[in-house]
Amino acid sequence: MLSADVMRQIRRIELRTRRLVNDSFAGSYHAVFKGRGITFDAVRAYEPGDDVRDIDWNVTARTGDPYIKQYVEERELTVMLVLDASASILFGSVKWLKRDLAAELGAVLALSAISNNDKVGLLVFSDQIELFIPPRKGRNHVLRLIRDLMAAEPTGQGTDLVLALKTINGVLKRRAIVFLISDFLMSSDDYLRELMITSRRHDVIAVTISDRLEQAWPDVGLVKLEDAETGLTTWVDTGPRAWRRGFSIQAQRFQKARDEALVRARVDRIDLPSDGDYVRALAQFFKRRERHSRL
Numbered sequence: 001m002l003s004a005d006v007m008r009q010i011r012r013i014e015l016r017t018r019r020l021v022n023d024s025f026a027g028s029y030h031a032v033f034k035g036r037g038i039t040f041d042a043v044r045a046y047e048p049g050d051d052v053r054d055i056d057w058n059v060t061a062r063t064g065d066p067y068i069k070q071y072v073e074e075r076e077l078t079v080m081l082v083l084d085a086s087a088s089i090l091f092g093s094v095k096w097l098k099r100d101l102a103a104e105l106g107a108v109l110a111l112s113a114i115s116n117n118d119k120v121g122l123l124v125f126s127d128q129i130e131l132f133i134p135p136r137k138g139r140n141h142v143l144r145l146i147r148d149l150m151a152a153e154p155t156g157q158g159t160d161l162v163l164a165l166k167t168i169n170g171v172l173k174r175r176a177i178v179f180l181i182s183d184f185l186m187s188s189d190d191y192l193r194e195l196m197i198t199s200r201r202h203d204v205i206a207v208t209i210s211d212r213l214e215q216a217w218p219d220v221g222l223v224k225l226e227d228a229e230t231g232l233t234t235w236v237d238t239g240p241r242a243w244r245r246g247f248s249i250q251a252q253r254f255q256k257a258r259d260e261a262l263v264r265a266r267v268d269r270i271d272l273p274s275d276g277d278y279v280r281a282l283a284q285f286f287k288r289r290e291r292h293s294r295l
């Protein structure tokens with residue numbers, strides 16, 4: 001049974017994300033993620049202005065009147081949400097916990113997909129597979145997916161991105177759109193090879209969730225820090241400027257290595273800080289994708 005607080009949060013997210021999809025993202029999603037091709041649908045009478053190259057000459061010859069062929073986009077897309085639920089995701093120093101931001105973004109993407117009659121599935125992982133929901137169509141399916149996404153209580157602490165990618169490659173037999181939502185707090189050397197394999201099979205979009213304290217620390221004196229995934233603790237004096245500068249440099253190097261790995265794997269990226277606006281980030285992503293599709 002879900003607690004009353006969780007149910008209220010789920011209803012709030014359903015209402016807000018459905019409004020966002022209807023007002024902002026449904027059309028952009030459809031424009032960016034095309035179907036597999038164009039298929040013949042029917043013929044209709046020719047009207048002035050129609051492309052003469054679409055005239056069906058066989059029907060025209062039989063009837064004595066010009067008819068043209070009509071085509072429809074064959075969509076049948078599959079969207080897979082792959083969500084990091086490791087312990088490091090349960091952190092947030094400002095507006096959101098990274099997990100809450102990831103969950104709401106996942107709800108927006110799921111509703112955008114279902115509004116275009118695409119299939120949606122979900123995989124939640126930590127250092128093990130926590131939850132897998134096979135891709136399906138339908139409003140009831142996506143509402144259940146959102147509820148499971150919000151109510152999931154992972155038992156693992158660590159991050160095994162390679163396991164998640166191998167699982168996706170094993171269960172998805174046809175090309176899919178894979179949104180990989182994670183803070184990517186592991187060495188890119190560990191997952192680069194499997195990510196390259198996945199991006200050759202699927203259209204992978206990495207959504208990088210971050211928090212400002214993972215980039216730079218203020219002077220807050222002596223603090224006790226705990227690694228969320230290992231439980232190891234240490235005392236750190238954040239006062240010295242040299243320590244804060246060294247921390248920022250190390251964080252920048254780590255981020256640069258991650259970004260270079262995503263480029264090598266030819267994976268598109270949406271950067272989403274926990275104090276940022278995911279609506280704006282998604283809108284910019286859709287615009288960028290739509291612009292590239294015209295080139």
